[in-house]
Amino acid sequence: MSEPTHHEPHGGTLGSRLNWLRAAVLGANDGIVSTAGIVVGVAGATSDRSALFTAGLAGLLAGSMSMAAGEYVSVSSQLDSEKAALALERRELREQPEAELEELTGLLEERGLTREVAFEAAEQLTQRDALKAHARVELGIDPDDLTNPWHAAWASFLSFTVGALLPLLAIVLPPSDWRVPVTVVSVLAALVVTGWVSADLGAADARRAVLRNMGGGALAMAVTYGAGALLGATGV
Template identity: 50%
Template sequence: MQHPEHHRSARTGWLRAAVLGANDGVVSIAGLVVGVAASGASATVILASGVAGTVAGAFSMAAGEYVSVQSQADTERADLAQERKALAEQPAEELAELAGIYQARGLDAALAMEVARQLTAHDALAAHARDELGFHEAGRPRPLQAAWASALAFMAGAALPIVSAVVAPHAQVVAVTTVATLVGLSLTGATAARLGGAPVWRGAMRVVFWGAAAMLASGLIGRMFDIAA
């Protein structure tokens, strides 16, 4: 009988990028909207600032994720090339190294060597990549996937404060945007925690705290530039 198990580790690449993008979109644009609104700017200026910030932020998140994950992929490729060279030039030493890894994990010396021989015969590079270097298919760097997930999530998150600013009466933009943002952050934080298998309340509270801090700081700075005066 098959025993299917649903592990969460395969989600780590896109989930991390999406969570960071969504939270950054909500917090960054909410802070921008609150700061601009607190300065006394008109509704048109608030909307223009939010939309411009969304476009710039989405590109920034995508570029940052792509460069970061691509750098990781480049490092892994370099390590694999080094391992491939070692396997070609020093096969006996690499076999002994692999056997030593299995022995350190609890196998006796004879069994560890037999396992190492069989895995080496099957796919030596894959065995070393997995057991020596710690590379796994589920965690393989995917730069484009991370970039798209981050950019789209940023725009989705940014939509909340922008829509709040549009539908709220001008005099209440700061209050409405703040409340909507904190509610949205609690939902995104709880969702991310649930997908990752972490406590839901903890995931919600930590993003709400930092979102509130960001909007408070932005609002105070906006009031320093009271353009309506």
């Protein structure tokens, strides 16, 4: 018999952690690109350090709060749906247990078990914890690990903030002539990292993800810098 490969991911817990990590990387990526677009755009219009810092900080706070609020609302809606589905399942188990046992048996059959094995497994799962069995097999929900909107909101807030800090610091710390080049290089380097990590987590082509990430960031900075330079030249 071959030895088990311990490096292979198993179980929903690891999948959940990977999803959270992927969301954190994408949140940081959004913070990098959106804040870089703001500060580079303002840098195209003015070299005033105070104006650059104010614009960057405003973008950081607005973006992080928006991400947190959006994630909280989204996950809260998901949590409400999960609770409603569990309440319905709880009532069905109480009012028609035999039908629910047959339903669980059928679901296990669909996963490749024979009728006899599926029925025996359904009986054992029902005796142990009927609600948890139906929630996991039928609904894909773990009643002991429901989504938490506050966790999602804080994760989005922090990941966006961390990402946004890079272009903010890169635009205000160097001397005036170096601000835009340092920011562009720093942002593109960071986008290489976030692109590679997100591709690795999703088992995708890293080179394509990195190029796509860098291209999007470079385009955003070029457009906003051009707009800022145009507005600065016209004195608007």
